[in-house]
Amino acid sequence: MVESVIKNWQGEEVGQKAFDLRSAKPETATHIVHRALVRQLNNARQGNASTKTRSEVRGGGRKPWRQKGTGRARAGSIRSPLWRGGGVIFGPKPRDFSIKMNRKERRLALRTALVNRLEDLIVVEEFNNELSRPKTKDLVAALVRWGAAPENKTLLILSEFPENVYLSARNIENLKLLAADQLNVFDLLHADKIIITTSALDKIQEVYNG
Template structure:
């Protein structure tokens, strides 16, 4: 069990308190392995597995022998749908398959908590700001990110307790910004972001859901 404290910033970027996350994480020896397994699982499960090619048996045509077996001076050929021919079948090509990887729920949650703990230096906790957006305003959100000390070129993960429609509409045109709710946390997004912004209510929800 590891407890970490994070400073809380308000809308203007001033520190107004601190929030703590008390998470049970993997041991230092196994942390990398657990997080890596969870990441591979997530990426594999996202694959559709619908790629498909036709074998020589499935390609249309090729029923007649192109030319007689002997006497032409050319190599013998039994079908113009041989994999050696243009328009022929594919040898060992992809077929629809299931790429999904299994990982038990307890281990997935451990990997997620460990991933959060590993990014603690890049986490910024802010007060809830949905009330600052009576209507969508991308410019205001970009200004807030700058106020919180986030560089314009940084990839940002914004975590809210629940999806707020005006905040979502304000964020969808911001380059390199991804918005998710605390219930949709995943290892890939946590590791891919340069900076992670979490609202205070989202911190509370993360602690409630994953703090076992």
């Protein structure tokens, strides 16, 4: 069980929020988070790089010159890898880089990554009603009051995306919005500060503790 301070729209401490996320043992935490990160990065690769071998390059069906008597080296095709315009030796071919990982392990890695960022975690009250209309300036000021400087890479986790919040946040540099049920290890580790609403924290416990 972990307790965190709750801040309101003005940045004042208004209470405590207790939450329980089962994380990996200290001796295995680094390993499982690393596996999940490598899996995510590998699964994002397209794997569609492709080169042509000497049999796939157009042309080269005729022998350039006779085998003997010219004084030049033997040549059977102008599409040899030794020739300009020839095929590629051991070049990349389309492949699948994806790595499999059990769902329980993936969720354990997410919980572990989040719990290990407690020092940079900021819990705030719901602020949908504070933005009567889209206003980027107001949201930037609120982020500063909460402790996330503009130069910090900030991850804002919400249970849902109200239109005013989304429109206010989409043009803020170094800020990324993320739904509570779409967490990923890379964003949790990449951010300098993680701001999460109370409802999003409840949803995370509901989704990832199951």
